Each structure stands twice: as C-alpha cells, then as structure tokens.
Amino acid sequence: MVEEWLREWQPPSTCQTLVLIGPSAGYTLPANFIGRFSHIVAVDLDVAAQVLLPLRFGRPVQWLTRDFFGLDQKTPSPEGLNDLFSSYPAAAFLFCNILGQIPVALREKVGTPNAGEIVEPYMKSLAQLLANARDKYAIASYHDRFSRDLRRPNEAIDHLTGELFSGWSVKKEFPWRLTRRLEHQIEFVTNQSASRATS
Ligand SMILES: C[S@@+](CC[C@H](N)C(=O)[O-])C[C@H]1O[C@@H](n2cnc3c(N)ncnc32)[C@H](O)[C@@H]1O
Numbered sequence: 057m058v059e060e061w062l063r064e065w066q067p068p069s070t071c072q073t074l075v076l077i078g079p080s081a082g083y084t085l086p087a088n089f090i091g092r093f094s095h096i097v098a099v100d101l102d103v104a105a106q107v108l109l110p111l112r113f114g115r116p117v118q119w120l121t122r123d124f125f126g127l128d129q130k131t132p133s134p135e136g137l138n139d140l141f142s143s144y145p146a147a148a149f150l151f152c153n154i155l156g157q158i159p160v161a162l163r164e165k166v167g168t169p170n171a172g173e174i175v176e177p178y179m180k181s182l183a184q185l186l187a188n189a190r191d192k193y194a195i196a197s198y199h200d201r202f203s204r205d206l207r208r209p210n211e212a213i214d215h216l217t218g219e220l221f222s223g224w225s226v227k228k229e230f231p232w233r234l235t236r237r238l239e240h241q242i243e244f245v246t247n248q249s250a251s252r253a254t255s
Pocket residue numbers: 077078079080081082083084099100101102105122123124125126127152153154157
C-alpha cells in the first residue's frame with residue numbers, strides 16, 4: 057500500500073534530494089521509490105537505522121540526528137522543522153510514519169497530568185508550521201490517525217493527526233494490520249496539485 061501511494065506521489069522533477077523523516081531502517085520504503093532521487097538525507101535518532109538504511113538500499117545516506125521536532129527541549133516546539141525545510145529548499149520531504157508518534161512521545165515526556173496543556177498546543181503549532189511550508193516545499197506524510205488493539209475494538213487511540221493537514225490536496229486512509237492484534241488507521245497526505253504533478 058505504501059509502495060502504491062508513493063508511486064502516485066510525483067514531486068517536481070527538480071527535486072533531486074529526498075529528505076526522509078523518521079524512516080528507521082526503511083522497511084516500509086520501496087527501493088524503486090528511493091531510486092528516483094540522486095541524494096538521500098535521513099533524519100532519525102535511531103543509531104542502528106543509520107547503519108541499516110544505507111545497507112538496505114546499497115547507497116550512501118546523509119544522516120541527521122538533530123531532533124527537529126524539539127522533543128528534547130524543556131518546552132517542546134516543532135519550530136526546528138523550519139530549519140530542516142530551509143536547509144534543503146529544492147528537496148522532497150517525506151514524513152515516514154512519524155507524525156502520529158509525536159503525541160505519544162510528548163505524553164511520555166510530560167506525563168499524563170500535564171499532557172493536555174502541552175500536546176494539543178504542540179500539534180496546533182505543527183499544523184500551522186506545515187501549512188506555512190505547504191506552498192514552498194514538496195511534502196508528503198503517512199502517519200497514524202487511530203490505532204486499536206483488536207481485542208478491544210471499541211477503544212481506539214486517537215493520534216491527534218486529524219487536524220494536521222486540513223486543506224491539503226491529496227489524502228487517503230487505509231487500515232494497516234501491524235500484528236495479529238494491532239491495527240492502525242493510516243493516512244497518506246501530499247501537497248501535490250495537478251499542476252505540480254506535471255511540472
Ligand atoms: C513509528 S517509527 C516508523 C518507522 C518506519 N518509518 C515505519 O514506517 O515503520 C518512528 C521512527 O521515528 C524515529 N524518531 C522518533 N523520534 C524522532 C525525532 N525526534 N526525530 C527523528 N526521528 C525520530 C524513530 O527512531 C523511528 O525510527
């Protein structure tokens with residue numbers, strides 16, 4: 057499914073650099089998609105992935121370990137993503153199943169009692185930042201909308217991504233069974249418009 061959707065995503069042909077955000081070792085990414093770009097940049101804090109992703113695709117990868125989401129800050133803020141976008145103005149940016157994990161990581165960081173005060177404002181700032189970047193950069197994301205344990209089908213976890221991409225042009229959703237018991241509802245989003253698709 058990811059492969060099919062990535063086949064449809066056609067960033068402008070001037071985008072020779074692909075920036076992957078949270079790709080881990082690239083298990084969900086098809087080699088033919090990676091092969092469309094001449095320069096690959098990956099942002100992930102996982103040091104094992106730093107070794108495994110280049111091995112998987114048999115090519116060099118420029119690796120960045122800065123936390124652009126600012127989760128390591130006392131007051132977390134996604135503003136660092138602006139630095140990432142502006143460092144690669146002609147790149148295509150793919151958020152690899154990471155944006156739905158941000159509220160989970162934030163809740164773990166701040167603890168349940170204060171989560172509401174931190175997580176929802178953070179996701180609003182992230183939505184605004186992405187909306188500002190939408191007309192300047194080629195951006196796509198696949199991320200959790202909901203997840204649930206199939207043993208408790210009426211208790212879904214909302215990953216707070218429902219408002220992240222309001223007004224974006226291309227959106228799709230599909231269920232992704234991660235394990236026998238765990239199902240995620242994944243959303244695919246791009247800012248690709250008909251005119252960009254042919255440019
Ligand atoms: C849910 S996994 C997704 C892995 C893979 N892309 C997939 O689709 O299965 C989220 C990834 O985000 C990475 N990650 C977590 N926090 C991050 C951060 N602040 N900046 C960059 N990557 C981060 C993790 O190391 C992990 O590889």
